[in-house]
Amino acid sequence: QPRPEIGGIVGKRQVEGHTCGFHCLESIYEAYGVSPEVALLRERLGVDKPAVAFAKDSMGSIHPDIYRVAWQDGFAAEALDLENPYFKEKLFYHLRGGRVAMALFRKRDSGILHWVILSELKGGKLQIVDSLYAKPYLKPWEAFLDEEALSVIMFSVAEERTPVKIGDFHRKGLLEMNRVRKRLKKRK
Numbered sequence: 001q002p003r004p005e006i007g008g009i010v011g012k013r014q015v016e017g018h019t020c021g022f023h024c025l026e027s028i029y030e031a032y033g034v035s036p037e038v039a040l041l042r043e044r045l046g047v048d049k050p051a052v053a054f055a056k057d058s059m060g061s062i063h064p065d066i067y068r069v070a071w072q073d074g075f076a077a078e079a080l081d082l083e084n085p086y087f088k089e090k091l092f093y094h095l096r097g098g099r100v101a102m103a104l105f106r107k108r109d110s111g112i113l114h115w116v117i118l119s120e121l122k123g124g125k126l127q128i129v130d131s132l133y134a135k136p137y138l139k140p141w142e143a144f145l146d147e148e149a150l151s152v153i154m155f156s157v158a159e160e161r162t163p164v165k166i167g168d169f170h171r172k173g174l175l176e177m178n179r180v181r182k183r184l185k186k187r188k
Contacts, residue, residue, distance in 0.1 A: 002032035002074045002157045006098055009119045014131035021061025021115040022047045023131035024102045025069070028117065028155055031100070034073060044069045061115060063180075064173025066102070066153065068166060076158040079151060079176045082183070087152075088145055094154045095121050103128075104151040104180065105144075106187075113180075118152070150180045 009031050012023040022045055026036040036042070045065050063079070070077040080087040080101075091101060101118040117129040125138040145152070 002029075002034050004157055006031045006100065007033065009100060009117055009129050009136075011117070011129040011133070011136065012131055013134070018059040019047055020131050021045070021066065021102070024115045024117050024129075025061070025066065027129060028075075028100055028102070029073070032075075032157065039069075039073055041069065041073075044072075060113075062173065063151070063153075063176045064170040067173050068169040070155065071158065071164060071169065074158055076156050078154050079172075080154065082145070082149065082152065082179075088142065091118070091145070091152060091154065092121065094156075095119070095126075099154065099156050101152050101154045103144075103149045103153075105148040106150065106184065113150070150183045151176055 007030075009027050012026050014020055014023050022042055025041060025045065029036045029039065029041060042048070045061050047061055048059060067077050080091060094101060095118065102115055103118050104113055104115050106112070107114050114130075114132075116131075118126050119129050119136065120127045121141060122138060124141060126141040126144055127136050128139055128144075129136045139148075
């Protein structure tokens, strides 16, 4: 069970090309006092299995699996509706409350989709914990959310543990993946 309060976020270094989402969740779990190893996080996330059969470039963490393992391990994971004009305000208060979020964006240099942790706001900038860098870095928060973010998932400790069907996570995750696909088309 996660602790009610988050400790400091310590980023994990990525050495494999498809593990950014796993490393984000690994850091979030540890900050809440949950052992990723005991939780078998990597295996349960399915990081090393292609999302599309026989397509090696589809390996990594996808929304349905992120929602499922987070809920199973006592977390609430909620994707922000990036089309809602109030989503920035919601994220602002979420981060100010000492919680974290994961964001998916397309790397400008390679075009690859990449997960990072949004850990706090500092003077109008987001502190980003990125598995590709040794230290967190800052980005202007509104520019990142308007121009780069394709998906943002807020994490907190689940207050209520109502029964949920696994299919609900898949449906919710597939809907968010479809929104990401539409956002990618708009930004080409």
